[in-house]
Amino acid sequence: MGKHSEYKDWEDKELASSLNRFPERKERFNNHGGEEIARLAVPDQIDEEYIEKIGFPGRFPYTRGVQPTMYRGRLWTMRQYAGFSTASESNLRYRYLLDQGTTGLSIAFDLPTQIGYDSDHPMAEGEVGKVGVAIDSLADMELLFDQIPLDKVSTSMTINAPAAVLLAMYVAVAEKQGVESSKLKGTIQNDILKEYVARGTYIFPPKPSLRLITDIFRWCTDHSPAFNTISISGYHIREAGSTAVQEVAFTLANGITYVQAALDAGLELDNFARRLSFFFNASSDLLEEVAKFRAARRLWARIMKGRFNAMKPASLMLRFHTQTAGYTLTAQQIDNNIVRVALQALSAVLGGTQSLHTNSRDEALSLPTEDSVRTALRTQQVIAHESGVASSVDPLAGSYFIEELTDRIEAEASELIAKIDKAGGVVAAIEEGFIQRQIENSAYEYQQEIEKGERIVVGVNEFKIDEESKPPLLRVDPEVENSQIHGLKELREKRNNKNVEEALANLSACARNTSNLMPEILAAVKTYATLGEICQVLRNEFGEYRG
Amino acid sequence: MSEQILKGLRDRDPRGIARAISLVEENDPLADEILASLDDSLVDQAMVLGITGPPGAGKSTLTDRIISKYRSQGKRVGVIAVDPSSPLSGGAILGDRIRMMGHALDQDVVVRSMATRGRLGGLCAAAGAAVRILAGSGCSPIIIETVGVGQSEMDIIRLADITALVLAPGLGDDIQAMKAGLLEVADLLIVNKADCAGAETLAMDMESIAREGSGKEKDSAKVCMTVASEGKGIDDLLAAIETVDASHRESGERKARREKAYDLEVLDWAIEMIKPSIIKKIEEGGLDRKGDPRMQAVKLLEKE
Amino acid sequence: MPEQKTYRVLIGKPGLDGHDRGAKFLARALRDAGFEVVYTGIRRTPEEIAAAAVQEDVSAVGLSSLSGAHLRLFPAVVEALKNSGAGDIPVLGGGVIPDEDIGLLKDAGINEVFTPGTPVEQIIAAFRSACETQEARRT
Numbered sequence: 001m002g003k004h005s006e007y008k009d010w011e012d013k014e015l016a017s018s019l020n021r022f023p024e025r026k027e028r029f030n031n032h033g034g035e036e037i038a039r040l041a042v043p044d045q046i047d048e049e050y051i052e053k054i055g056f057p058g059r060f061p062y063t064r065g066v067q068p069t070m071y072r073g074r075l076w077t078m079r080q081y082a083g084f085s086t087a088s089e090s091n092l093r094y095r096y097l098l099d100q101g102t103t104g105l106s107i108a109f110d111l112p113t114q115i116g117y118d119s120d121h122p123m124a125e126g127e128v129g130k131v132g133v134a135i136d137s138l139a140d141m142e143l144l145f146d147q148i149p150l151d152k153v154s155t156s157m158t159i160n161a162p163a164a165v166l167l168a169m170y171v172a173v174a175e176k177q178g179v180e181s182s183k184l185k186g187t188i189q190n191d192i193l194k195e196y197v198a199r200g201t202y203i204f205p206p207k208p209s210l211r212l213i214t215d216i217f218r219w220c221t222d223h224s225p226a227f228n229t230i231s232i233s234g235y236h237i238r239e240a241g242s243t244a245v246q247e248v249a250f251t252l253a254n255g256i257t258y259v260q261a262a263l264d265a266g267l268e269l270d271n272f273a274r275r276l277s278f279f280f281n282a283s284s285d286l287l288e289e290v291a292k293f294r295a296a297r298r299l300w301a302r303i304m305k306g307r308f309n310a311m312k313p314a315s316l317m318l319r320f321h322t323q324t325a326g327y328t329l330t331a332q333q334i335d336n337n338i339v340r341v342a343l344q345a346l347s348a349v350l351g352g353t354q355s356l357h358t359n360s361r362d363e364a365l366s367l368p369t370e371d372s373v374r375t376a377l378r379t380q381q382v383i384a385h386e387s388g389v390a391s392s393v394d395p396l397a398g399s400y401f402i403e404e405l406t407d408r409i410e411a412e413a414s415e416l417i418a419k420i421d422k423a424g425g426v427v428a429a430i431e432e433g434f435i436q437r438q439i440e441n442s443a444y445e446y447q448q449e450i451e452k453g454e455r456i457v458v459g460v461n462e463f464k465i466d467e468e469s470k471p472p473l474l475r476v477d478p479e480v481e482n483s484q485i486h487g488l489k490e491l492r493e494k495r496n497n498k499n500v501e502e503a504l505a506n507l508s509a510c511a512r513n514t515s516n517l518m519p520e521i522l523a524a525v526k527t528y529a530t531l532g533e534i535c536q537v538l539r540n541e542f543g544e545y546r547g
Numbered sequence: 548m549s550e551q552i553l554k555g556l557r558d559r560d561p562r563g564i565a566r567a568i569s570l571v572e573e574n575d576p577l578a579d580e581i582l583a584s585l586d587d588s589l590v591d592q593a594m595v596l597g598i599t600g601p602p603g604a605g606k607s608t609l610t611d612r613i614i615s616k617y618r619s620q621g622k623r624v625g626v627i628a629v630d631p632s633s634p635l636s637g638g639a640i641l642g643d644r645i646r647m648m649g650h651a652l653d654q655d656v657v658v659r660s661m662a663t664r665g666r667l668g669g670l671c672a673a674a675g676a677a678v679r680i681l682a683g684s685g686c687s688p689i690i691i692e693t694v695g696v697g698q699s700e701m702d703i704i705r706l707a708d709i710t711a712l713v714l715a716p717g718l719g720d721d722i723q724a725m726k727a728g729l730l731e732v733a734d735l736l737i738v739n740k741a742d743c744a745g746a747e748t749l750a751m752d753m754e755s756i757a758r759e760g761s762g763k764e765k766d767s768a769k770v771c772m773t774v775a776s777e778g779k780g781i782d783d784l785l786a787a788i789e790t791v792d793a794s795h796r797e798s799g800e801r802k803a804r805r806e807k808a809y810d811l812e813v814l815d816w817a818i819e820m821i822k823p824s825i826i827k828k829i830e831e832g833g834l835d836r837k838g839d840p841r842m843q844a845v846k847l848l849e850k851e
Numbered sequence: 852m853p854e855q856k857t858y859r860v861l862i863g864k865p866g867l868d869g870h871d872r873g874a875k876f877l878a879r880a881l882r883d884a885g886f887e888v889v890y891t892g893i894r895r896t897p898e899e900i901a902a903a904a905v906q907e908d909v910s911a912v913g914l915s916s917l918s919g920a921h922l923r924l925f926p927a928v929v930e931a932l933k934n935s936g937a938g939d940i941p942v943l944g945g946g947v948i949p950d951e952d953i954g955l956l957k958d959a960g961i962n963e964v965f966t967p968g969t970p971v972e973q974i975i976a977a978f979r980s981a982c983e984t985q986e987a988r989r990t
Contacts, residue, residue, distance in 0.1 A: 111867035111918055115894075123896065126923030127867050200869015200893045205776060241872050327872070331947075331967040364967055366919065366949055424717035424743060431740070431776070432603035432718070440875055447876045451971050460968045473949055476919065543777065546611070546646055547892050562936050565908035569859075637857060638882035644903060645892035651899035658906055662887045664857065 004046035010056040010068070018058060018068040025072060029391040037391040039072060040064075043398060053298075054403070057352075057393045059313075060305070061298040063406065064394035065352040066317040071390035077355035078380045079156060079321065083108035083133040084367050085480050087143035090133040094148060096370065100377060104186075105148070106156040106357060108132030109166070114201040116162045116535030119484040128481035131367075132158075136488050137530045141169040142176065150174040155186035156231070156321070156355075161203035163190040164212050165534050168522040171224070187228035187277055187321070190216060193254040193426055194233050197435045198240035200547065203535060206427045208542035212517060213258060214265040217272045219518035228277040230258060231321060234296075238281035239327050241443020244292045245409055247281060249416035250426075250435055252300055256417070257426045259308055269308060273315035280353075282344040283325040289344070290396055291405035293320070293351025299410045322348035323357040329364040333459035334471060337361040342379050349383055350396055356380055366473045491528060499527040504537050511541035549577050553584050559684045561654060568659055571676040574819055582676060585683030593682035594792055597691045597707030599732075604713045605739040607646035609775040610692050614650055616781050617688060623655040625686030627677055629670070629693040629703060632662040639663075643692060657681055671702050672815035675808065678706060704732055706808050708801050709791050711735040711784075714753065716745030730756055734791050741772035741780065858982040861909040863891040863900035865928055868918035873945065877913065877974060884975045886982075897924060901931035904940055910982040914944040914961075921948055926959035939988060941981040945974070 003011075029037040040057065043050060055061055058068035067073060080102050083090045094105050109132040112124035118136050119128045128134050135141055150173065159166045167188050171181045192209040195202040202209070213230065220229045234242075234251035242250065255276065262272050280296065282289055300318035304310040324344035329337045338361050345358050358376040360368030368376070384390050396402045416438075423429045430436070449455035456462045503524040510520045524534050552570070555563015571578040598613075600606050610626060617624045628643035641660035650656035659677060663670050674691065681689045691707055704710050712733035717740075730736070736757060738750045750770045771787050773780035795801040825847060834843055862878045864871055871893050878888045889907045891900055904912050912932070914925055925944045932938050944956060945965035953964045963977045 115867055117867075123867060123894075126920035126927075127918060130919040131868075195869075200871065201867075239870075239872070365947065424745075428717055428740075428743060431605070432715075434603075440879075443872050444876060444879055447971070451880075461970075470950055475949075546608075546649060547894070560936070561902070561905045562908075565906050569908045632887075633882055636883045636885045638885045639887045640878055640882050641887060641889045641907075642892075644889060644907075648891060648895060648899055648903070651895075651902045658903075660887075660889050660907055662857075 006051050007042065007046055007056070010059055014056065014058040014068045018073065022069070022073045024069055025074070029072060031388070037388070039069065040393045041395070041398070053407070054397055060316060061301040062317055063294050063298045064397055066297070066319055066354070068393075070352060070393040071349070071384070072393065075384050075390060076349065076353055076380075077104045077154070077321075078102050078377060078384075079104040079106045079355045079357055080373060080377055081106040081108050081156075081158065081323065081357045082373065084110075084131070084474075085129040085133065085476050086484065087133055087135065087140040088146075091144055091146050091148070093370075094144075097373070097377070098148070098153070100374060101381070102377060104154045104156060104355060107144070107158065109157070109159055110134045111201065113166075113531060114159060114161070116165075116203050116531060116539070118488055118530050118532030119481065120488055121532055124481075126481075128484050129476050134480070134484050135166065135169070135531060136484065137491055137528050138169050138172055138525050139487070139491055139528060141166075141173050145170075145173050145177075149179070150177055151179040151183045153185075155184075156189075157186065158189050160189050160192050160195050160199075160201055161209065162531060162535055163188045164216055164518060164521050165525060165531050167216065167227075168518065168525045171522060172526050181224045182226070184224050185226050187231050188216070189233060189279070190230040191233045191254065191258075191279075193257060193430070194236050194250070196430045196545070196547070197237065197250070197439060198242075199236040202545045202547070204538065204542040205545045206430070208511075208538075209545075210258075210261045211265075212538075214262050214267065215516045215518050217262050217267055217275070218265070219516055220275065221267070221271045225275075227275065229272065229275045231277050231279045232258065233279040235279050235281045235323055237439060238283060238325065240439050241327075241446060242439045243442050244283070244285070244288050245412045246416065246438055246442060248292060248296045248299065248409060249413040249420075250439075251278065251280070252296065252303060252413065253417050253420045253426050253429075255300065256303060256307065259304075263308075269310055270312045270315050273304065273308075273310055274312065274317075277354075278318055278320035280320050280322050280348075281325050282322045282348040282351075282353075282356075284328050284340060284344060286343055286347045287396075287401060288405060288409075289347035290351045291402050292409055293322075293348070293353065294394075294397075294402070294406045295409035295413065296320070297352070298406070299413060319354045321355040321357070322351075322353040324348070324359045326359055326363060329359060329361075330457060330460050331364040332467065333465065334361045334365065336459050337364070338375060338379065341376060342383070345379055345383055346387070346389065349389055350394075352394060362471055362473070365471070366475065369472060369474045488530065491530070495528040500524075500529045500533070503527045503529055504533060507534065508537045508541060511538055549580060552577065553580065556581065556584065556680070556684065559654075561657070564657060564680060564684050565659070567680050568677045571680065572661070572673040578676070582679065585679055589685060589687070590679050590682040593678075593687035593689055595678055595682075595691065595706060595708045596688045596788065597693070597704045597710035598713060599693050599704055599710065600713035600715075600737075600739075601718055602694055603718055604715045605775045606692055606694075606713050607643045609713060609737070609739055609773060610643075610690055611647045611649065612773075612775050612778050612781045613690065613785070614647065614656055615778075616785055618650070618653065618656065622687060623685045624657070625678070625681030625684075625689035626656070626658040627674055627681070627689065627691045628658065628660045629674065629691065630660065630662055631694065632664050634665060637665065657684065657686055670815075671706060672812055672819055674703050675706050675812045675815075701732065702811065705804075705811060708795060708804060709734050709788060711737055711788070713737045713739050714749060715740040716743050716749045733757075734795075735784075735787055736770045737773055737784065738770055739773050739775050742774050742777075746772065856986070857885065857887055858911070858979070858986075859887045859889065859907060859909045860911045860913060860978055860982065861889040861891065861900070861904045861907055862913045862915070863895055863903070863928070864893045864915055865895055865897050865900055865924040866916055866918060866920045867894055868916055868920070869893050870917045871915070873917070874913075874915040877915070877945075877971065880971045881975060881978060884979075886978065897927035897931040900928050901935050901937065904932065905935045905937045909940065910985040911978055912940055912942045913978065914942065916944070916946040916948075919947065921946055922952055922955060925956055925961050929960040939985065941985055943974075943977060943981060945969070 057065035111127045113135045117124045232255045234247040238247045297318045301316040304316045324341045360372035360376045362372045420429045507520040567581045632639040639662035771784045881888045941962045943963045
């Protein structure tokens with residue numbers, strides 16, 4: 001019995017080309033005992049249904065993964081989200097993480113930065129440096145990446161409403177390091193739609209927000225083609241309480257909205273579609289999560305092909321980052337969180353993630369300490385190097401349970417997307433409150449199950465103990481706020497304020513017409529105009545969204 | 548205690564106004580004194596504007612914009628935002644304020660959320676009194692915002708001098724059913740989210756239903772187009788409100804409505820007042836549970 | 852059949868933290884326990900929350916913060932209430948709050964502090980008791 005022609009075709013094309021360009025990490029993947037581990041297990045009889053639904057990795061519909069060899073070629077990027085206090089202090093943490101073997105940076109900004117307020121804004125009081133690093137101007141960004149060569153690392157920035165400003169600062173820092181913008185690798189989250197329904201760091205109304213996003217798409221296509229211009233995030237939708245199906249549906253529906261907005265802005269589909277990336281949650285139901293990742297990948301490929309007629313493979317592939325589920329962490333018996341995170345991380349790897357953040361055990365209490373961050377990273381390394389799951393591509397494929405669940409999640413998510421279409425699309429569904437209500441209802445049911453003891457959370461409503469000892473907590477020194485405000489004051493005195501005003505006036509004019517905002521924002525950050533000043537100009541022009 | 552509240556009310560102190568509304572809503576013995584202390588001329592002159600429409604039409608955002616506009620004219624604005632109570636628990640989530648929080652620090656914007664409390668009518672009584680307390684504290688206009696679904700919400704709209712119905716495109720099929728009933732009570736029709744697909748069709752649709760509607764003087768049934776989220780169309784809307792108000796004042800319609808509302812409220816208060824004594828009688832075991840419950844009720848009332 | 856007293860409470864999210872899953876859950880749980888719950892939405896200043904609490908004449912205020920800014924923001928709400936002549940309204944708070952902060956918050960006038968994992972029944976009971984106390988004080 002020979003190989004199915006499709007299988008052979010895949011081997012000759014996608015696989016051969018991939019092996020050619022990126023050899024696998026080892027010549028042979030063995031078990032203990034010397035037996036070779038199969039790169040890709042397939043059924044004896046490959047039929048049409050298999051090809052249509054499951055197929056081969058690196059080939060439509062991408063159920064089994066976006067690369068032909070997956071982790072045999074390269075492990076996922078271990079990317080730990082971090083940042084707190086001041087730029088210099090975060091810089092130390094990044095350099096520590098790089099020393100410990102993380103392969104990508106992930107910047108957490110504080111809330112004032114995420115909402116476009118300077119550290120001295122009244123609304124920023126008490127929040128400076130708390131959940132991430134405070135960035136007021138290019139000066140802070142220079143400190144943040146001090147001694148970190150931006151042509152060598154890939155940097156992910158969790159920034160949405162003011163993404164254009166932070167991206168501009170990143171480009172400006174690179175320029176000072178002598179790195180061209182075309183050499184930059186990384187991701188900005190830049191996903192405003194989920195902010196309206198789940199995360200809350202919106203500034204402007206939907207329309208101008210979408211303009212900012214498509215302006216970034218266009219600018220990056222021309223200047224920074226290796227940068228992922230958006231990370232369409234289901235993570236926070238899940239954190240807000242959605243089900244797995246809702247996470248997939250709302251995230252892909254948001255994705256559809258961005259694609260449509262970019263097309264409407266006149267962008268070429270295959271130019272920007274390959275730079276769309278996704279971000280999902282890895283929650284506790286291990287098998288459901290594996291199926292969710294596979295379903296999302298297949299559904300997105302079908303949407304891009306069916307709805308938008310995308311042709312290039314790169315435009316069809318759903319590449320995603322994963323973070324383990326913060327909402328499942330408990331403040332009780334916190335070491336149990338290490339186990340939760342390990343299982344969740346495993347689901348992400350079995351589901352074919354491109355990069356992964358593992359939460360730290362103490363995050364239900366405060367910011368993670370260095371020790372717990374290390375354990376979280378080690379968890380990924382154990383999965384990568386000891387568990388064996390990275391040796392074979394999509395090892396759970398073909399399980400009746402997994403395939404059925406994958407089909408079901410895809411079908412239910414499609415239905416939900418159809419409902420949103422019928423309601424006039426995502427923006428209309430947000431304004432009407434449809435998406436928020438769905439998430440709220442799911443969150444309420446989930447929590448009620450816990451309250452009633454129908455859902456067991458170990459250490460919280462079952463298997464409780466009296467806990468005496470509390471672990472050491474990391475706290476942000478309240479002085480950070482003062483020093484940040486002080487630095488800002490100095491900056492405003494030191495810089496050339498005439499240049500700043502000029503740049504801001506240009507930006508204001510640009511916001512009123514339709515030309516791309518990125519060049520003006522870049523020019524403004526280079527004068528050391530602050531984030532708050534730049535966002536205030538845009539607030540004046542665009543108005544503010546009220547939740 | 549009562550002196551303090553009455554003084555607060557006189558001084559337009561936010562706490563005094565708020566306490567006064569609560570006491571009246573709870574049918575407290577002080578209610579009479581509070582209501583008697585109000586400045587009648589202010590109450591008579593105030594304009595009461597009802598804004599109703601289905602969930603998702605953008606009522607709260609629209610209200611928020613209308614408030615801003617009236618504030619820029621120097622008017623002191625009152626808002627009564629009504630949300631339904633849960634029939635199971637009797638509780639309620641009052642979330643209309645969220646969209647109006649931009650005015651939270653403005654002492655001349657008095658917002659009060661109110662739950663329907665599943666009362667027999669009583670809502671009208673409580674809301675009517677709240678409207679008068681706001682009017683007595685210098686608010687005009689007073690906006691009553693409510694979802695136009697249940698009977699109690701329909702009743703409460705009768706407290707308004709002018710009623711505006713807000714719809715938006717894309718809200719689904721159940722709107723159709725709702726429209727007819729609401730259109731009957733509406734003086735003004737608003738299509739919000741007028742920048743969305745389907746807005747024109749909806750406007751034409753509403754206009755034609757309004758024209759056919761119930762022999763009322765609807766020739767002027769003009770549809771106002773707004774995009775509340777961007778503040779568009781609010782000027783025209785306010786002008787339209789003013790026109791209707793002027794014509795109602797001139798034609799006597801305003802007076803006629805107020806008289807009807809007055810009667811309705813008297814009925815509501817009467818029911819509210821009589822209920823406790825009946826409940827008490829039932830609880831004290833005044834029933835022999837013989838014969839039909841209806842007959843028992845007749846007997847009970849005869850003893851009243 | 853006897854009409855139970857309906858308490859009005861306000862749930863607010865001071866500061867910039869947008870994580871309102873907990874606040875919304877509590878609002879609904881309180882509604883289901885018979886409370887009328889005014890919800891302010893996210894990203895409010897302490898002064899806005901206090902002003903809304905006064906206008907709505909609530910018997911208790913509940914605050915939620917997950918961003919670590921509670922030591923600044925919760926006492927600021929208490930302060931803002933006092934400045935509005937409503938210092939008598941009890942304030943309860945919850946969120947990601949380290950144990951050692953609980954005492955500090957109570958000293959600053961927060962009646963009760965709830966940390967993750969507290970059963971909702973316990974929180975509802977605390978609201979009820981705060982409302983009863985407040986009501987008794989008023990009459």
